[in-house]
Amino acid sequence: MPQTINYGRGAFEKVGEEAAGKGKKALIISDKIMDQLGYVQEGKNHLSQADVNSVVYLGVESEPTDVYVEEAVSLCEKENCDVVISIGGGSCIDTAKAVAVLATNGGYIGDYMGGNKKASIDPFPHIAVPTTAGTGSEATDATIITNTTTDVKMMIKQPAFMPDIAIVDPLFTMSSPQNVTAATGVDALSHAVEAYISRKSHPMTDVLALSAMKLIVTNIEKAYENGDDLEAREAMCLGSLQAGMAFSNSSVCLVHGMSRPIGALFHVPHGYSNAMLLPAVLEFSKEDAVERLADLGAIFMKDDEEYTTAESAELAVESVKKLCLNLNIPNLSGWGIEQQKFESVISKMASDALASGSPGNNPRVPEQMEIEELYRTCYNYSFSAASTAR
Ligand SMILES: NC(=O)c1ccc[n+]([C@@H]2O[C@H](COP(=O)([O-])OP(=O)(O)OC[C@H]3O[C@@H](n4cnc5c(N)ncnc54)[C@H](O)[C@@H]3O)[C@@H](O)[C@H]2O)c1
């Protein structure tokens, strides 16, 4: 976990003070939308009040690539920065994580995948400020960067990528548009559920995952339907942060393993590609995770209802499916992915998913052919198909 977590309305005001304790010149890594919303200028103001100079890199776009990382590292070196601050969604935070490590350890970001190269030198201090709820990246030791040569979304996990300080200010998420709220919210739900059903889960991560599942299930539709609902936004930020902590110490599983190749090849935003897979993958995993999924089902249950464990697990799968329907999640076909093109890369996607290691943490560990079949099922998946739960 980060050394320090500042959480709550207005927490961002602490960014100057926190940065002053870490360095003299900050590289702010953000994107053009954050700049237009005034968040970057607000950050610069807080920093200058604390006598911290700053320069800004605004080149990040969704699903960050090795190219943005290289550009931002060059700027960091040229400007002699000594602390990195990310303001944005997971894309900005992940770029900043890579920059903080490469600035002191050097090399290409892909070298650090699979523990091939270890970041043995302390990275630059990193203050992460999420504006989505979300990836939870502010509290994870993973960074996800696309290799533009191989079209692989690299999942790189080492302790050095953990931000030193997270500033989680729900006020930033108020401007998140409906589609981003839906996608990032389902990402957070996927983190919580996968952390909970993972073979790597343990009692400490269970506490975080259960709390996150409850917060997210109860608030995601409220935040989606009314973006001005501050209490729902706040609950989603807390849920997303807890889900990040949970999966960083447990793991994600098959949904994330299968989701990254879709993001890399078809540029589907991460939350949407998770949502397109989540109900079908839970159905696939159910028999080997009945008790865990029954706990998720219990969150959807009304007070006076009584279910057997098996029925509650089924309720979990059907309720997640309905949630996706209410959030207007399209299937892969509905997103506009051409069937022949999709079919032609299914084998590569399944091997890339397996190579990432995430499917190996799933309660039911799939074979290559089973992953390929799941991709086919999800292509035309119906979120509105009649429920088999009572
Ligand atoms: N490192 C991790 O632990 C981890 C975990 C999950 C996902 N990820 C990665 O994070 C990336 C996705 O991050 P994301 O889902 O947060 O989306 P994002 O950062 O790509 O942002 C999506 C869009 O929403 C905009 N946006 C963000 N916050 C906004 C706000 N408050 N108001 C208005 N617009 C806003 C952004 O400018 C962008 O256009 C993916 O690359 C994914 O693989 C990383």
Ligand SMILES: [Fe+2]
């Ligand atoms: Fe995710």
